[in-house]
Every structure is written in C-alpha cells, then in structure tokens.
Amino acid sequence: TxxxxxxxxxxxxxxxxxxxxxxxxxxxxxxxxxxxxxxxxxxxxxxxxxxxxxxxxxFSPQRHQIRLAERLARLSLALRGAARQWLTNKSRVLDGLERSRRAALTLGRLDALQARLSLLRAALDAALPHRLSNAAHSLTLAQNALRAAGVAWLETRFRRLESLEAALAANDPLAPLHRGYALVRTARGGILRSVGQTAPNREIEVRLADGRLTAVVSRVSPDAAQSGEKNI
Incomplete structure (x- = not known):
C-alpha cells in the first residue's frame, strides 16, 4: 500500500x-x-x-640581563660624569686656595703679622700683672664673703639645733623622772593613771630615772576630793 x-x-x-x-x-x-x-x-x-x-x-632571563646591563651602563655613565664634575669642582677650590695662600704669605704680609704679634705680646705682658692683681683682689673679696656667709649659715644652724634640742628635751616623756616622778604600769604593761585601775594584791611596775621596780599593791586609797566629785 x-x-x-x-x-x-x-x-x-x-x-x-x-x-x-x-x-x-x-x-x-x-x-x-x-x-x-x-x-x-x-x-x-x-x-x-x-x-x-x-x-x-x-620576562625571560636573557631579556632581564639585557635590561640590567642597560641600567648598569646608564649608572656607570652617570657616575663617571659625577666623578668628573666633583674632580673639576675640587680642582677649582684647590686652585683658589693655592692662589689665596700665595697672596697671603708674601714677605710683606709676614713682616706685618710679625710686627702685630710683637705688639700683642707686649700689650699682654703689660696687662698681665694688672689683670692678675685684679683677679687676686676679686678672689680675696669672694673668699671673705664666702667665709662670712658660711659663718652666718653655721650660726643660724646652731641656733636652730639648740632650739630643737630644747624642744625635744621639753617633750621628753622621761625627763620628769629625773625630778623625782615615777611612771607606773600595770602587769599588762598599760600606764596606770588612776587608783581605780588597780586593786590590792595586784602587781605593778614602777619606772624611775635609773631603773624599774616591781611592787604589789597593799592598799588603795582614793583621794577625798576625787571621791567627792564622783559621789556628786
């Protein structure tokens, strides 16, 4: 189909x-x-x-070496130019100094310098004794002034020291012991300021000017005036 x-x-x-x-x-x-x-x-x-x-x-090593060689050639050229310029400048400076030396060290110039040196030496010889005398006088005055100032300073310090020693002696807590007073302490070491702080048969310590005493309280007698005030 x-x-x-x-x-x-x-x-x-x-x-x-x-x-x-x-x-x-x-x-x-x-x-x-x-x-x-x-x-x-x-x-x-x-x-x-x-x-x-x-x-x-x-970027090849050969190309890099070529660039380095070119840069080295440029630097070498610049260095040679700078060296030539430096040598030229130094030669000019040396030539100028040599001309100045030759112009300065003539016979007439040397004679003038010698004469000036002689005048200066003579002036120095004439002025030196006077300057030494003035210096010695100034030194003597300075020494006298320094000595006077030192004496005054020492006197002031001595008076101050004496004043401090007097104040220290006046405030010395042991000074009254030399006048017959005594410092009494309890057995625990506290200062005994009142008869109410102790009692019979208790031990106390008595500090005198030349030593200590250990004692036992046999009797406590309060002062009448102090006791009356307490009762009021």
Missing part, C-alpha cells in the same frame, strides 16, 4: 529528492561558515601566541 505513485523512475527520483539543490546550497554555506570560523579562531590563537611569546621574551 502506498500513499504516492510515480509514473516513471525519473519521476520517482524527483519525488525522493525534492530539496537536493537547497540542501547542497546549505551544505556549501555551512562549509564556508566553518572555514571562516576556523580562520578567525586560528587568527585569534596566533595573536594570543604572539602576545605570549612577546611577554615570555620580555
């Missing part, structure tokens, strides 16, 4: 390949486009390859 009939074989061939010319044209166009794309891709890759070759050539 067929849905299409052909009268001749040629007609059948035409029916089987109705778009042969169109397909061939599309094939040719695709081949041309592929060739163009390949050419563009090949050109782009060649460009990238040349760029990388140039970069590799620029």
């Amino acid at each position: 067929a849905d299409l009939r052909a009268a001749t074989p040629s007609h059948a061939a035409q029916l089987l390949w109705p778009q042969r010319a169109e397909l061939r044209q599309r094939l040719d166009e695709s081949a041309a486009a592929l060739r163009r794309a390949f050419a563009i891709r090949l050109e782009r890759e060649e460009l990238r390859l040349r760029e990388r070759e140039n970069a590799l050539r620029w």
Whole structure:
C-alpha cells in the first residue's frame, strides 16, 4: 500500500529528492561558515601566541640581563660624569686656595703679622700683672664673703639645733623622772593613771630615772576630793 505513485523512475527520483539543490546550497554555506570560523579562531590563537611569546621574551632571563646591563651602563655613565664634575669642582677650590695662600704669605704680609704679634705680646705682658692683681683682689673679696656667709649659715644652724634640742628635751616623756616622778604600769604593761585601775594584791611596775621596780599593791586609797566629785 502506498500513499504516492510515480509514473516513471525519473519521476520517482524527483519525488525522493525534492530539496537536493537547497540542501547542497546549505551544505556549501555551512562549509564556508566553518572555514571562516576556523580562520578567525586560528587568527585569534596566533595573536594570543604572539602576545605570549612577546611577554615570555620580555620576562625571560636573557631579556632581564639585557635590561640590567642597560641600567648598569646608564649608572656607570652617570657616575663617571659625577666623578668628573666633583674632580673639576675640587680642582677649582684647590686652585683658589693655592692662589689665596700665595697672596697671603708674601714677605710683606709676614713682616706685618710679625710686627702685630710683637705688639700683642707686649700689650699682654703689660696687662698681665694688672689683670692678675685684679683677679687676686676679686678672689680675696669672694673668699671673705664666702667665709662670712658660711659663718652666718653655721650660726643660724646652731641656733636652730639648740632650739630643737630644747624642744625635744621639753617633750621628753622621761625627763620628769629625773625630778623625782615615777611612771607606773600595770602587769599588762598599760600606764596606770588612776587608783581605780588597780586593786590590792595586784602587781605593778614602777619606772624611775635609773631603773624599774616591781611592787604589789597593799592598799588603795582614793583621794577625798576625787571621791567627792564622783559621789556628786
């Protein structure tokens, strides 16, 4: 069963390949486009390859050595120029100094300097005794003033020391012991200021000017006036 009939074989061939010319044209166009794309891709890759070759050539050790050699040559040239300039300047300075020395050290100049030196030596010999006398007088005055100031300072310090010694002696808590007073302490070491702080048969310590006594209280007798005040 067929849905299409052909009268001749040629007609059948035409029916089987109705778009042969169109397909061939599309094939040719695709081949041309592929060739163009390949050419563009090949050109782009060649460009990238040349760029990388140039970069590799620029960063290669040989290129680096060449750049260093060029820089060294420039520095050497600049150094030679600076050295020549420095030597030229120094030569000019030395020439100027030599001319100044020759102009300054003439016979007339030496005679004038010798005469001035003689005058200065004579003036110094004449002024030296007077200056020494003035210096000795000033030194004597300074020594006298220093001696007077030292004596006054020492007298002031001695008076101050005597005043402090008197104040210290007046405030010495043991000074009254030499006048017949005594310092009494309880057995625990506290100062006994009142008869109410002790009681018969209790031990006390009596401090005198030349030593200590240990005693036992035999009787406590409060003062009448103090007792009356307490009772009021």
